Amino acid sequence: MQEYLIAPSILSADFARLGQDVESVLQAGADVVHFDVMDNHYVPNLTFGPMICEALRNYGISAPIDVHLMVEPVDTLIGSFADAGADMISFHPEASRHVHRSIQLIKDKGCKPGLALNPATPLSVLDHVIESLHHVLIMTVNPGFGGQAFIPEMQDKIRQLRTYIDEKGLNTVIEVDGGIKADNIRHVADAGATMFVAGSAIFNQPDYAKAIHAFRQALAQ
Numbered sequence: 001m002q003e004y005l006i007a008p009s010i011l012s013a014d015f016a017r018l019g020q021d022v023e024s025v026l027q028a029g030a031d032v033v034h035f036d037v038m039d040n041h042y043v044p045n046l047t048f049g050p051m052i053c054e055a056l057r058n059y060g061i062s063a064p065i066d067v068h069l070m071v072e073p074v075d076t077l078i079g080s081f082a083d084a085g086a087d088m089i090s091f092h093p094e095a096s097r098h099v100h101r102s103i104q105l106i107k108d109k110g111c112k113p114g115l116a117l118n119p120a121t122p123l124s125v126l127d128h129v130i131e132s133l134h135h136v137l138i139m140t141v142n143p144g145f146g147g148q149a150f151i152p153e154m155q156d157k158i159r160q161l162r163t164y165i166d167e168k169g170l171n172t173v174i175e176v177d178g179g180i181k182a183d184n185i186r187h188v189a190d191a192g193a194t195m196f197v198a199g200s201a202i203f204n205q206p207d208y209a210k211a212i213h214a215f216r217q218a219l220a221q
């Protein structure tokens, strides 16, 4: 049976009580903590850095932490996030001068590398590097903010990526991020994604367990 991972984006969490909020969402059934790093340069918003990642680890969060770097440059932050407790690290190819080198840096630090593709970034950026990647993060909104609507054209992009990965005989994880809700997650899974980032659809709900259960129910159909 297909394993699906639910990764709440802490961009929509309560920053004033972040440790407790992350603990609650994991107790509610989430698999992975999605950690959105924004620098007000690569994207027009500013969030948090490796100190907050380390603070979550020190608080006792043991679930995998999936760091999504929306920063430029990339390489200077890879080591800090790996040391702070990241398990997965993705970055945008436009933000690295040497994509293969950045991937290698992530691997050298013992983390799982991913490339994050904006809606307008073609899948061809994966040529020559896909074999080195653990995951591809398909942005289904433009990066920078939570609470945006899923861009419908991304459905076909995910489908094309599934074909590309399968034809190469790889098991690269397809992660999707942006506008994921209980009423579209099944379609996105049908297109080929297996890891789902969701911020507002989980953290903006009064009952996290109910929100995650709705995702799992939709995925089980």
Ligand SMILES: O=C(CO)[C@@H](O)[C@H](O)COP(=O)(O)O
Binding pocket: 009, 011, 012, 034, 036, 068, 141, 142, 143, 144, 145, 146, 147, 148, 177, 178, 179, 180, 197, 198, 199, 200, 201
């Ligand atoms: O990386 C981003 C935005 O840049 C995402 O992780 C969003 O935070 C997802 O939020 P929702 O669309 O699920 O509210």
